[in-house]
Amino acid sequence: MSGLVLDGVVFHHDRTPFRFDLDVRRGEWMALIGPSGAGKSTLLDLAAGFIPPAAGRIVMEGRDVTDLGPAERPLSMVFQDDNLFPHLTAEENVAIGIAPRFRLGRRARERARQALDEVGIGALAGRRPAAMSGGERQRVGLARAFLRERPVLLLDEPFAALGPALRREMLELLRAARARRSDPPTVLMVTHHPEDARGFCDRVAFLEDGSVRAVGETEAMLGGSAPEAVRRYLGALPQGAKPAP
Ligand SMILES: Nc1ncnc2c1ncn2[C@@H]1O[C@H](COP(=O)(O)OP(=O)(O)O)[C@@H](O)[C@H]1O
Ligand SMILES: [Mg+2]
Numbered sequence: 513m514s515g516l517v518l519d520g521v522v523f524h525h526d527r528t529p530f531r532f533d534l535d536v537r538r539g540e541w542m543a544l545i546g547p548s549g550a551g552k553s554t555l556l557d558l559a560a561g562f563i564p565p566a567a568g569r570i571v572m573e574g575r576d577v578t579d580l581g582p583a584e585r586p587l588s589m590v591f592q593d594d595n596l597f598p599h600l601t602a603e604e605n606v607a608i609g610i611a612p613r614f615r616l617g618r619r620a621r622e623r624a625r626q627a628l629d630e631v632g633i634g635a636l637a638g639r640r641p642a643a644m645s646g647g648e649r650q651r652v653g654l655a656r657a658f659l660r661e662r663p664v665l666l667l668d669e670p671f672a673a674l675g676p677a678l679r680r681e682m683l684e685l686l687r688a689a690r691a692r693r694s695d696p697p698t699v700l701m702v703t704h705h706p707e708d709a710r711g712f713c714d715r716v717a718f719l720e721d722g723s724v725r726a727v728g729e730t731e732a733m734l735g736g737s738a739p740e741a742v743r744r745y746l747g748a749l750p751q752g753a754k755p756a757p
Pocket of ligand 1: 525546548549550551552553554555
């Protein structure tokens, strides 16, 4: 079964047309790469239900969710901007992932604290976002998403603002969270850094000009024999981001 399918999904931003076909296997961790403006965030927003497609179908875990709102879809999403409530503590920000804000019971708080422990910031449970670093805030966002244990996890450049070492640490956290689940989530992760996919993602999808141009195993997509459009894109990146020759 597929975890997430976009089947002929059409959308227009003003006059820019997008048409997406993508099939993410159930339990797979897929990276979504491509030039800025290619439509990566648009694809995720369509999958999440934040914007409605003009045509096509979106299927999650075998169920057509095209007409469902974001909250009714079996997913969590993490953005680059951490999306935390500034007036809530880390623990509360995580707990609202599984309980309404006005009913944060002891059980929800305990589970939130455990989730914060798992991402290494249990000691900051009582802090508000303003008193945390960018990396710490992203950990809170991840803890919230992990705690929800939804079948599909959408990540829109969640670690883009972090340095290479921290990004790697975040990817390790995600890997560990997946390993803890008997039924790992289907993950679609937008990243600016193709090297994020190496060693972590099963497959890579390449987006250009509003559609998915290529999908393949990570090594095949990022190595020397990558499709030409992908190589062109990778070649345009700074030296450090190039694939090994
Ligand atoms: N809210 C919007 N209104 C109009 N155009 C938009 C909007 N959001 C994005 N776009 C356009 O759609 C294109 C794709 O955007 P986006 O999906 O954010 O790309 P990516 O995430 O790959 O950088 C951009 O070129 C942008 O001009
Ligand atoms: Mg984007």
